[in-house]
Amino acid sequence: MRLSSRFALVSGLQLAAVGVLVYGSLLQPFSPSTQWWIAGVVLLLMLASAVWLRWSIKRALGAEPEQIHRLLERMNHGDFQAAAMGAHSLYSHSLYSCALTLQSRLRSVMGALKSTSDALAAASEQVNQTASSLSDGVTVQANGVADTSNAMDQIANSISHNNQHANQTDAIAKQACIDVEECSEAVLGTVQAMQNIAERISIINDIAYQTNLLALNAAIEAGRAGEQGRGFSVVASEVRKLAERCQQAARQISEEATASVKQSDQAGLLLDKMVPSIRRTADLVQEIAHASTEQTSGAQQINSAMGQINKTLQETAAASRQLSNTAGELMTRVTELRRTIGFFDSRDLNRVEKPAVKAKVEPKAQPKPVRPTLARPKTQAQKQAPVRSVQSHTAATKSTPRSSTPQAAQSKPKQRPVKPDAAKVSVLAPKPKPKSPVAVSPHADEDDQFFVHYD
Known part of the structure; x- marks a missing residue:
């Protein structure tokens, strides 16, 4: 839903609530207690619409506007160091997530260009x-x-x-x-x-x-x-x-x-x-x-x-x-x-060409190379599992604060997922063989594609 449509919907709900309140107070002679109940419901509805509008905007942005501005300003000055993830940056359609993806892609391209220029x-x-x-x-x-x-x-x-x-x-x-x-x-x-x-x-x-x-x-x-x-x-x-x-x-x-x-x-x-x-x-x-x-x-x-x-x-x-x-x-x-x-900050560019680190899902499991992808097919058990709501996922996210390193790979940093087209930028490193992705999310669902680590 577009941002203008959301504003129109919230404004319509608030106008409807105000209209109901005015209609109830002027045209219909209710008792004071009923009027208080109507006023409370209207205020609750207006508060819920405001909260929903704030959550929707925050979800669309993925982070605070100042944080997005700082990220874009750093990119404008050639600084492509990995930034911290916001609470809503895990959504693929958020502005901050897209900015992080663009930063990762540009960092990969700059690293490949640096390696290529050194080799040349x-x-x-x-x-x-x-x-x-x-x-x-x-x-x-x-x-x-x-x-x-x-x-x-x-x-x-x-x-x-x-x-x-x-x-x-x-x-x-x-x-x-x-x-x-x-x-x-x-x-x-x-x-x-x-x-x-x-x-x-x-x-x-x-x-x-x-x-x-x-x-x-x-x-x-x-x-x-x-x-x-x-x-x-x-x-x-x-x-x-x-x-x-x-x-x-x-x-x-x-x-x-x-x-x-x-x-x-x-x-x-x-x-x-x-x-x-x-x-x-x-x-x-x-x-x-x-x-x-x-x-x-x-x-x-x-x-x-x-x-x-x-x-x-x-x-x-x-x-x-x-x-x-x-x-x-x-x-x-x-x-x-x-x-x-050299205009770009190359402190993280040398780590772009390194191979992906190996992570363990459980201590007893055999370590496998981490190769996050943008999409992973569900297993039969995952298809039958109930779908969690956004609120539960948000609550779980808030209750368990994430550090700069995922739980499944605390020892070494992971590489930003790169599409096959972006991987072709490197002309020196050999193309790695495709490997089965390993779940780095504790829930092991399709939201894993947004759990990406940045240095």
């Missing part, structure tokens, strides 16, 4: 450090790749020079092979000439031998001639001496020619052995030149790959610097967010 600050700081380390590492790797690329250039130049030298050596080896073959042929010709000379020397030796025989015969004939042949004997003696000297020279020349032929034969054999070695050397040099060509191509490919790696590292370094700048900007945003959240 730590993550951004870690990302910034990682990006800086990555940038430094990439710079070092880029310098190393540049040095390696320069070394590969030098190696490629050395391989190219070796290839040129190998080609020149191959040409020289081939020419040497040709020269050795020609030299071998020349040696063979020399040997043949030596053999011819030896044959001619043998002829000269024979001629000297025959000349010696003729000189001997001439000497014999001169001896027979006596004095007339003495001069011819001297000539024959000189001819014999010349023949002996020619024979001795021919013998020496023959010996030297024979030795030269042997040396020429040995030189020919050595040249015959050198030709295959020189050809093998030429083939090996040609293979070395081919391998040097392949090494030059491979070095060029490696140099190209190193250039690509260097380009990739430069791009990675630029990306890491961009990441570092982004992390710095994120850190600035997080700092601004934390400065904004």
